[in-house]
Amino acid sequence: MVSILNKYSSIFLLIGILIGTPTANAQTYKSNSWAANLSLGASNMMSDLGGSNFIGSRGLFDYDLKATRLAISTGIAVNTGAFSFCINIMGTRLVGDDSYSDQEFQVARNLSVRTDLVEASFLTDFRPFSRSQGFNRFYLYGGIGLMYYQPKAKLNDDWVKLRTLGTEGQYLTNGDGPYSELDLVLPYGLGYKFRLAKSTSLVLDLGFRKTFTDYLDDVSTVYADHLLLSVENGTESAVLADRSLAKNALGYERGNPEKDDMYFILGLKFEYILGGKAGDGCYYNRNPPKTRSTRINQRKMFTR
Numbered sequence: 001m002v003s004i005l006n007k008y009s010s011i012f013l014l015i016g017i018l019i020g021t022p023t024a025n026a027q028t029y030k031s032n033s034w035a036a037n038l039s040l041g042a043s044n045m046m047s048d049l050g051g052s053n054f055i056g057s058r059g060l061f062d063y064d065l066k067a068t069r070l071a072i073s074t075g076i077a078v079n080t081g082a083f084s085f086c087i088n089i090m091g092t093r094l095v096g097d098d099s100y101s102d103q104e105f106q107v108a109r110n111l112s113v114r115t116d117l118v119e120a121s122f123l124t125d126f127r128p129f130s131r132s133q134g135f136n137r138f139y140l141y142g143g144i145g146l147m148y149y150q151p152k153a154k155l156n157d158d159w160v161k162l163r164t165l166g167t168e169g170q171y172l173t174n175g176d177g178p179y180s181e182l183d184l185v186l187p188y189g190l191g192y193k194f195r196l197a198k199s200t201s202l203v204l205d206l207g208f209r210k211t212f213t214d215y216l217d218d219v220s221t222v223y224a225d226h227l228l229l230s231v232e233n234g235t236e237s238a239v240l241a242d243r244s245l246a247k248n249a250l251g252y253e254r255g256n257p258e259k260d261d262m263y264f265i266l267g268l269k270f271e272y273i274l275g276g277k278a279g280d281g282c283y284y285n286r287n288p289p290k291t292r293s294t295r296i297n298q299r300k301m302f303t304r
Contacts, residue, residue, distance in 0.1 A: 014229045034075045034274040035084075039205065043071040047217040048255035049096030049111055054267025071265050077125070084125035087142075091118045094263055096217040108252075113151050113162070115261075119209070121145025122188050131297040137193040147185045147211070151218040153216065153240050159241065161203075162218040166233050167241035169224030179215040186210040189264075193271070203269035209262055216261035223248045251290045 044067055050066040097112040102270035123143035129135035152159040170174045189207035196202055216218040226247065229238040242248050 004271040005285045033079045035079060035271050035272040036274055037075050037077070037086075037203070039073040039090075039203075039267040039269035040072075041071045041205070041265050042068045043094060043263055043265050043271075044068050045094035045096055045115070047094075047096045047261040047262065048219040048259075049113060050098055050100040050106065051096070054056040064096075064100050066100045066214060067097065069095055070094045070240045071267065073265075073267065073269075075123075075299075082130035084139075086123040086125065086141075087146075087214050088121050088123055089119070090121070090265065091211060092263075092265070096219075108244055108246070110245070111153075111221070112216075113153055113220060114159070115149050115151045115186055115216050116217075117147055117149040119145050119147045119185060119187075121185070123187060126231045133229070134283040137195070138190070139193070140188075140190050141188070141207075142188040145185045145187055146182060147209075148182055149216055150181065151216065153218070155236060155240060158237060162240060163215075165237040165240060166229070167218055167222050167224070167237055169229065172224065172228055172232055173191070179213060183211060185212075187276045191269075193216070201271040203266070203267075203271055205267045207265045207267070207268055209264060211260055212261050214257055215256065216263070217255075220257045221255060223250060223252045223254050227248045263304075 008238050044063055045065070069092060071090060073088055073090035075086050077084045077086035083228045092207075094115040094117055095113070098106040098109050099112065100255060101107060108243035124142050124143065125139045127136060127139045127143045127160075129138055139274055153162055163178055163181065164173065166172070170178050184244060187207055187209055189205065191203055191205035194202045194204070226238045226242060229241055248254070
C-alpha cells in the first residue's frame with residue numbers, strides 16, 4: 001500500500017489542489033445539502049482480449065457489446081453551490097473474450113477472462129452551467145480511487161484465479177513478480193440529472209476509468225516457457241497461459257504492454273436529498289441569489 005502511495009504521490013498532490021480550489025469558491029455562502037445515491041448500470045472493459053481489431057485497449061473504440069455486465073454502486077455526497085464532493089463504492093464483473101472478436105489473431109489466441117472488481121473513489125462534480133436554466137443539471141466529474149480486482153479463467157467448469165498462476169512467467173527466475181490486486185484508478189465522466197420530485201433526482205451518468213495496470217485481463221506481454229510454467233507453477237498455469245490450438249513459442253506476443261487496460265460505466269442513478277425541506281427542490285438548481293427578483297424566479301422554478 002505504501003509503495004502505491006509513493007508511486008502516485010504527484011497524482012495525489014494534483015488532486016488535492018483541484019479539490020481545494022473549488023471548495024474555497026463554494027464556501028462563499030452556507031447553502032449546503034447532503035445526498036445519497038444508488039445506481040444500476042452496465043460495465044465494459046477495454047483490454048487486450050476480444051473487442052476491437054487491434055491488440056490492446058483503444059478506449060471506446062475497443063467497446064464490445066457482448067462483454068457488457070451489470071455494475072452496482074452507492075454513495076453519499078455533499079453539495080456546495082456548483083460543486084459536489086462524493087464518496088462512492090462500486091462493484092462489477094468485467095469480461096474479455098477473444099471469441100467475441102472478428103480478428104483471426106484474437107480468435108486463434110483463444111483467451112478469456114472474467115474479473116471481479118470493487119472500486120472505492122472520491123469524486124468532485126462540477127456544474128459549469130449551474131446558473132443557466134435548462135443546462136444547470138449537466139455536470140462533469142473527476143476524482144481518484146482504489147480498485148481491487150481478481151482475474152479468473154474457466155478450466156474444467158471451475159473458475160481459477162490467474163494472478164497466483166503467473167501465466168506470463170511472473171514467478172519464474174528473472175520474472176517481474178505478481179501484479180498487485182490493488183491499484184489506483186482515476187474516474188472521470190459526465191452526466192445529466194432529471195428532477196423527479198423536490199428531493200429526488202434520476203441521473204444518467206457515463207464514467208470512464210483510467211487505470212495504471214495492464215493486467216485487468218491477466219494479459220500484457222509475451223508467452224513464457226510452457227515447460228517451465230508447468231514445472232514451477234503446475235500444469236494449470238501452462239494451460240491457461242496459452243489456450244491456442246497451435247501453441248505459441250517463447251517470447252511471442254501475447255498482449256500489448258504499451259496500453260494499460262481501462263473500463264467504463266454507464267449508469268442510471270437514483271439520488272435523494274437527505275433532510276430536505278419542502279420547497280428545497282433538487283440541489284443542483286440552487287444557487288446563491290444575487291437579487292430579490294432572482295430569488296423569486298428560483299422559487300417559481302422549484303414549484304413547477
